[in-house]
Amino acid sequence: xxxxxxxxxxxxxxxxxxxxxxxxxxxxxxxxxxxxxxxxxxxxxxxxxxxxxxxxxxxxxxxxxxxxxxxxxxxxxxxxxxxxxxxxxxxxxxxxxxxxxxxxxxxxxxxxxxxxxxxxxxxxxxxxxxxxxxxxxxxxxxxxxxxxxxxxxxxxxxxxxxxxxxxxxxxxxxxxxxxxxxxxxxxxxxxxxxxxxxxxxxxxxxxxxxxxxxxxxxxxxxxxxxxxxxxxxxxxxxxxxxxxxxxxxxxxx
Numbered sequence: 001x002x003x004x005x006x007x008x009x010x011x012x013x014x015x016x017x018x019x020x021x022x023x024x025x026x027x028x029x030x031x032x033x034x035x036x037x038x039x040x041x042x043x044x045x046x047x048x049x050x051x052x053x054x055x056x057x058x059x060x061x062x063x064x065x066x067x068x069x070x071x072x073x074x075x076x077x078x079x080x081x082x083x084x085x086x087x088x089x090x091x092x093x094x095x096x097x098x099x100x101x102x103x104x105x106x107x108x109x110x111x112x113x114x115x116x117x118x119x120x121x122x123x124x125x126x127x128x129x130x131x132x133x134x135x136x137x138x139x140x141x142x143x144x145x146x147x148x149x150x151x152x153x154x155x156x157x158x159x160x161x162x163x164x165x166x167x168x169x170x171x172x173x174x175x176x177x178x179x180x181x182x183x184x185x186x187x188x189x190x191x192x193x194x195x196x197x198x199x200x201x202x203x204x205x206x207x208x209x210x211x212x213x214x215x216x217x218x219x220x221x222x223x224x225x226x227x228x229x230x231x232x233x234x235x236x237x238x239x240x241x242x243x244x245x246x247x248x249x250x251x252x253x
Contacts, residue, residue: 020054021070027053071119086113124225142212143231146182147239148173153180153196153203158231159210166232167194169203184208 030037031053039046052067088102088109102109142160146153151172157165173180181197190211196204225240 020052020057020065020067021072023049023051023072024054024067025051027051028055028058031055069115069119071123088112124222124227145226145231145235147235148241149234153182153198154234155182155194155196156232156234157194157208157211159212163210164232165194165206165208166234167196167204167206169196169198171198171203173198 026037026049028051032055037046037049050071052065054065054067056063057065086102086109087100088105089097089099090101091097142158144155144157146155148154152169153173154169155167159165167182178198183195183197184192185195186192187207190213191207191209192211193205193207195202225238226235227238230236230239
């Protein structure tokens with residue numbers, strides 16, 4: 001983030017190129033107005049947010065930033081990370097991230113790899129291999145979720161908060177390990193049929209009259225828990241699937 005301040009008490013036309021993300025805007029504004037973040041809003045307890053105020057960097061371009069670690073998510077990728085190659089760049093000397101210096105500084109690369117996994121766990125990104133039992137892409141104004149409740153498989157599709165369509169299995173899950181599936185067949189423009197399966201046995205179906213023409217936003221696809229507000233009243237809180245309760249594998253087509 002490249003910022004310039006006008007002539008104020010913070011400084012006179014100071015330009016700074018310290019690295020900051022959007023998440024740092026909130027603590028910066030709170031410091032400027034001399035206010036703490038509210039613990040609750042309308043009775044809802046607020047989550048702890050990341051971010052470092054950069055007010056002092058607006059006052060002087062020579063002051064080092066307090067911003068050490070930048071965490072962010074952008075979209076979501078469901079695939080294998082086994083063959084990915086780690087790269088390393090020295091931002092203080094290489095703002096454009098051109099030469100990869102991973103081979104020159106293997107110890108620093110290892111240190112940052114460990115930090116990456118630590119941040120991924122802290123922000124509930126794991127598991128990367130989608131080994132869990134509930135998945136969904138959801139917002140308070142829409143989304144979808146495949147979940148287990150009452151020993152039955154269910155699929156809920158929330159169209160912009162205006163219409164929720166739920167498909168439920170007609171019978172309970174058998175006691176033995178069972179592969180469950182949900183398949184969607186388009187029947188026209190932005191609509192289709194959803195069918196639920198236990199193995200190769202169809203156990204439920206319904207038509208979904210409206211589907212989103214694009215995505216529900218930038219919040220990533222989640223597996224094993226719900227990250228924001230529920231898309232259906234049947235799921236409350238984070239609705240976490242506990243370890244060993246279920247396993248899931250997904251094929252996106």
